[in-house]
Amino acid sequence: MxxxxxxxxxxxxxxxxxxxxxxxxxxxxxxxxxxxxxxxxxxxxxxxxxxxxxxxxxxxxxxxxxxHGHAFAPVVEALTHQLQRGSCFANPTESEIELAELLCGRIPQVDRVRFVNTGTEAILFAIKAARAFTGRAKIAKLEGAYHGAYDWGEVSLVATPENWGDASAPNPTAVYYGMPASVLDEVVVLRFNDIEGVRHLLSLHAHKLAAVVLDPMPSRGGLVAPKPEFIAAIQETARSNDILVIADEVLNLRQSFRGASPLYGLVPDLITMGKIIGGGLPIGAIGGRKDVMRVFDASAGRPRLPQGGTFSANPLSMKAGLVAMRHLDxxxxxxxxxxxxxxxxxxxxxxxxxxxxxxxxxxxxxxxxxxxxxxxxxxxxxxxxxxxxxxxxxxxxxxxxxxxxxxxxxxxxxxxxxxxxxxxxxxxxxxxxxxxxxxxxxxxxxxxx
CATH class of the missing domain: 3.90.1150.10 (Aspartate Aminotransferase, domain 1)
Structure with missing residues (x-):
């Protein structure tokens, strides 16, 4: 070779x-x-x-x-069986309940779940849910952290020494030409493991912040473990200012049986999931506290946050994800x-x-x-x-x-x-x-x- x-x-x-x-x-x-x-x-x-x-x-x-690698036999078998019965329906199926039950039973802080098709959609709706719950528009996020292709989650994804600004107050930078300046105005950029910086910046913008989006171990940010004091600073400052904490575990859910947040003492209000929970098929999920997730509740009419999707909770992704997660013991x-x-x-x-x-x-x-x-x-x-x-x-x-x-x-x-x-x-x-x-x-x- x-x-x-x-x-x-x-x-x-x-x-x-x-x-x-x-x-x-x-x-x-x-x-x-x-x-x-x-x-x-x-x-x-x-x-x-x-x-x-x-x-x-x-x-x-x-x-x-x-x-589980490629062509994992239990997933192939489950998908073959499901394909013979249909690939997608406008109606719900039992398999979406089963996968939701597994996630709610396994991942701490996940009381309720909504399924989408990608990690990007999961972040998109988690941020919208935080806005709908708090009535605030701004978010805070980590410099260099990847949160999918949603404008607000992309801010400062590709910051460089030429534009990232002061270490104590990073500049919000655009990821693509034409990104609206209004998006940059609605994102507070934090540095990972900067304890004093997150306390100051979250407090300074608290009255306008709906949520802080946090990847427990950002891949693009270096795949470095968070300091316990950093996690504590985010949680304490967020709680005291009624700012929601969103843990982006689309990638890092694979760190343990219960995900990454418990490993680092993080107790989020919302968790975004994807990748491994789909068994190799497209998937995303938003989970979290029952009261926060109620913004999706349409049982009494129009919800605070409408969320749909033609292929959301499709039985192929649900079946593949259920089998894959059951084998992740x-x-x-x-x-x-x-x-x-x-x-x-x-x-x-x-x-x-x-x-x-x-x-x-x-x-x-x-x-x-x-x-x-x-x-x-x-x-x-x-x-x-x-x-x-x-x-x-x-x-x-x-x-x-x-x-x-x-x-x-x-x-x-x-x-x-x-x-x-x-x-x-x-x-x-x-x-x-x-x-x-x-x-x-x-x-x-x-x-x-």
Whole structure:
């Protein structure tokens, strides 16, 4: 596998066709390319097979969604059975009740649930629910944290040193050309793990804030654990000012049987979920306190917040999600934790033995490699310069050449079909990169350390 080109001939042929029908040859901005995307023919367990017949250990998992890997047999069986009975209806089905019962029974603070189709929709309606409940319009969010493609959730997603402003009061920055200035005016930007900063900024804007949106461990922000004092500062300030706390666990719900919030002492009013709860199919969910979720209640007429969706709670997503979540028992999470510890521990050892200017963060089945010797504390510290960006591209390419798909600058994820052998392979390939790129690491070490 070593020395294989980034993409094979059939991928190049597919990309040539795609450029005739898509604006940049791809159907979503998150598709990675080097310089051509790798087109996939099929997946099986923890592996992907591209159209050129090559096999790759998949550490992307469709952006951390596929916690059971590809073509998980129980999900395939459930979907086959459901497809023979219909794919979607205007009426409700028992399967949506069953998945809702599982989530309400498992995830703390989830008294009631509404299903949508994506994590973006979950955040969109959670923010709207907070506005409907409080009568306020503004939100606060973390700099660099990803909350889907909703304007208010996107503010300061791609802030740079040129525009992110003062450390104590970050500028709200646009993510796309033409974003209304009014959106920027309605978002207070916070720095992750900035205890005094969140107390000050939340208090300063309290009378206009409906909610603070918080990813317990932002992937794009560095996949760094929150300080207990930071979580306490957000909760105490929010509670004293009647600001709702929204935990975005679309990605991080995979950290434990009960999600991420309990691990860090976070007690949210609303929780957004997605990815793993759909068993590989499109899904999103908003859960939370019974009184807050009542804004969706249409039993007495028009609700404070109408929420629909042609494919919301469709039986395919409900069935797939129910089966997938039932198989995510305590034993499955213990297995994922074990593999995650092997990978992060092995990468740390490889770095330490060689004195490489790199570090690794993450928890449970998630990890992220950083092109800097010191573990970053937040998005600004994790922001890579030109030399660091070049190094990470080389790392991603080296992994691909050795049969592993490693996300570039994002969270890598482990799936339940993986074994100790695959975890050790990840560590061995990383160590091989350090050994084969000593000159490059030495030359740019002073720039990225």
């Amino acid at each position: 070593a020395g294989a080109p980034p993409a094979g001939q059939r991928s190049e042929d597919h990309f040539s066709r795609a450029r005739l029908v898509f604006p940049d040859g791809t159907s979503r901005v998150s598709v990675e390319r080097d310089s051509v995307p790798r087109y996939i023919e099929r997946g099986a367990g923890s592996y992907l097979f591209d159209v050129d017949g090559r096999r790759f250990l998949d550490l992307n998992g469709n952006f951390t969604t596929l916690i 305590e034993e499955a999470f213990a297995h994922l934790d074990m593999l995650g510890n092997i990978v992060r521990g092995g990468i740390n050892q490889a770095i330490s033995r060689r004195g490489a200017p790199l570090s690794v963060t993450g928890a449970a089945s998630l990890f992220r490699i950083h092109p800097m010797a010191k573990i970053p504390n937040d998005y600004r510290e994790a922001y890579p310069g030109p030399a660091a960006t070049t190094l990470m591209k080389q790392l991603t390419r080296f992994f691909a050449e050795n049969g592993i798909i490693l996300p570039n600058g994002a969270a890598a994820s482990i799936s339940t079909p993986m074994t100790r052998a695959e975890a050790e392979l990840i560590v061995d390939v990383f160590a091989g990169f350090l050994d084969s790129h000593q000159d490059m690491l030495g030359a740019i070490g002073s720039q990225i350390a």
